[in-house]
Amino acid sequence: MDKIITVKNLVKKFGAFTANDHLTFDVYRGEIFGFLGANGAGKTTAIRILCGLSTPTSGDIKIAGYDIYRETEKIKKNIGYMSQKFSLYEDLTVSENIRLYAGIYGIPSKKAKEKEAELLEKLEMESARKKLISGLPLGWKQKLAFSVAIFHEPKIVFLDEPTGGVDPVTRRKFWDLIYEASNNGITVFVTTHYMDEAEYCNRVSIMDAGKIEALDTPGKLKEKYNANNMDEVFLKIAR
Amino acid sequence: MIEIKNISKSYNDIQALKEISLSVEKGELFGLIGPDGAGKTTLMRILMTLLLPDSGEAKMNELDVVKDFKKIRHIVGYMPGRFSLYQDLSVEENLHFFATVFGTTIEENYDLIRDIYYQIEPFKTRRAGKLSGGMKQKLALSCALIHKPKILILDEPTTGVDAVSRKEFWEMLKALQQKGITILVSTPYMDEASLCDRVALIQKGTILDVDSPSRITEKFPRKIIQVHSEDMFRLIQDLRSFPKAESVFAFGQFVHFTGVNDEVEISELDKFLTERKHTDVIVEEIHPGIEDVFMSLQSL
Incomplete structure (x- = not known):
């Protein structure tokens, strides 16, 4: 299989503190890759590096074939990003948000218009086109935020706790979108605190104190740690 | 210990709470289970006397949330969803501040917070803003307890917290319950419902059901x-x-x-x-x- 992310001996230090301690892993094209770990394990630091927002202390890292030290601008064009904390501009309308992202990623306005219409039809949000984001239900915002993050058809999308706080039905509908994106060849790199969601990933890595302690399919991890579910696996590794 | 009768609250055209009624017994660990926007925070802020209901009434230990708000504030501890301590005061200064505001001292009620506070005591000179998420949470809980409240209200204390820290936090709550404190806690994590004595399932300002977690699942008729x-x-x-x-x-x-x-x-x-x-x-x-x-x- 094609490797879309390769990470070899990624180290990130802040003064004397080692936030990422020799991380080595690959992510394959089209994979749903779960990136788990306790708070403070070093997940956010690693994601910021993989997105080209922070420079590692050392290590060889390639994202979609581009070098993390020299080609950060190319990396940014080829990835999408969404987090629970920030995703859309609350005081812009649905349509304005889509146009803004399309513009940032250099999508020609005619094409952006067509894609916007397609997207709103698919999300059944045509009636909300001119509504401000601040007035939308959380479930709608999340669907839209994810769709905007992949609007420029990136090779990889990074999702940082995308489902925090939403109701159980909406959370599952969101995962339908993730599956669909993965089916369309977009690689999904996702963090979550919901351990049932770890089961939906093709492979899962679990970080603890700056190191990757385990990386495999959910099935193999459960076998290896003699656990009934991913919650038990996580507790055995991170406690 | 907590009596809520027909409480409604609207913000402009959004009705956050629709005629909610609920009672929590003394010494109970009671969970409000529901997603963002369900009305959990609004209800808690009304009980905390920080927000006035549009209609209905609520009593905390027989005290009315509108008329007796000053008295209520002495008997309840509150841990809001957003970290609300003073970021540029140290761990110890924050705790000392809250103790003083309530006219008590750290020493007087140290017993109640010992099991929680000892874990962050090694960092007591560190500024609260520089603490990790888990440590902030323990400090916030210590500050909410320092005046020995009868009722403890916690607004989504485990949101965004990893699975391990969540387990530890619930163990702390169980220990506090053993000491006789009535606890009302909200969470969006459905799996945490089973850790409560009783829960209210809440969605869009309406209570869907109130019962013990085992009764709620037992009486569910679907296959x-x-x-x-x-x-x-x-x-x-x-x-x-x-x-x-x-x-x-x-x-x-x-x-x-x-x-x-x-x-x-x-x-x-x-x-x-x-x-x-x-x-x-x-x-x-x-x-x-x-x-x-x-x-x-x-x-x-």
């Missing part, structure tokens, strides 16, 4: 069928195309299926999936969990 196959994505799509499918939802390594009028048999599904060449198929009826119940009530 839940758990299904597994090697290819989960295809399994979900195939099950949704099953003619008598009512709901098909992923639940970790399984899919939970309900049939129209609960008339779908295990053998039917088994045959249907075998025909579609699924491998490692498991089809079995299971007892529903809180999340099954919530999802079913939510869609009514």
Whole structure:
């Protein structure tokens, strides 16, 4: 299989503190890759590096074939990003948000218009086109935020706790979108605190104190740690 | 200990709470379970006397939340959803500040917070803003307890917290309950419901059900069928195309299926999936969990 992310001996230090301690892993094209770990394990630091927002202390890292030290601008064009904390501009309308992202990623306005219409039809949000984001239900915002993050058809999308706080039905509908994106060849790199969601990933890595302690399919991890579910696996590794 | 009668609250044209009634017994660990926007924070802020209801009344230890707000503030501890301590005061200074505001000292009530505070005591000179998430949470809880409240109200203390820290936090709550404190806690994590004595399932300002977690799942009348196959994505799509499918939802390594009028048999599904060449198929009826119940009530 094609490797879309390769990470070899990624180290990130802040003064004397080692936030990422020799991380080595690959992510394959089209994979749903779960990136788990306790708070403070070093997940956010690693994601910021993989997105080209922070420079590692050392290590060889390639994202979609581009070098993390020299080609950060190319990396940014080829990835999408969404987090629970920030995703859309609350005081812009649905349509304005889509146009803004399309513009940032250099999508020609005619094409952006067509894609916007397609997207709103698919999300059944045509009636909300001119509504401000601040007035939308959380479930709608999340669907839209994810769709905007992949609007420029990136090779990889990074999702940082995308489902925090939403109701159980909406959370599952969101995962339908993730599956669909993965089916369309977009690689999904996702963090979550919901351990049932770890089961939906093709492979899962679990970080603890700056190191990757385990990386495999959910099935193999459960076998290896003699656990009934991913919650038990996580507790055995991170406690 | 907490009596809520027909409380309503609106913000402009959004009705956050619709005639909510609820009572929490003395010494109970009571959970408000629901997603963002359900009205959990609004209800807690009304009980904390930080917000006035539009109508209805509520009492905390017999005290009225509107008339007796000053007295209530002395008997309740509150841990808001957002970290609200002074970031540029140290751990110890924050605790000292809260103790002084309530006219007490750290020493006087140290017993109550010892098990929690000793874990952050080594960092007592560090500024609160420089603490990790888990340590902030322990400090916030210590500050909420320093005046020895009768009632403790916690607004989503475990949101965004990893699975390990969540377990530890619930162990702390159980220990506080043992000391006689009545606890009202909210959470969006359905699996935490089972750790409460009783829970209210809340959605869009309405209470869907109130009962013990085991009673809520026992009295749930629907037949839940758990299904597994090697290819989960295809399994979900195939099950949704099953003619008598009512709901098909992923639940970790399984899919939970309900049939129209609960008339779908295990053998039917088994045959249907075998025909579609699924491998490692498991089809079995299971007892529903809180999340099954919530999802079913939510869609009514």
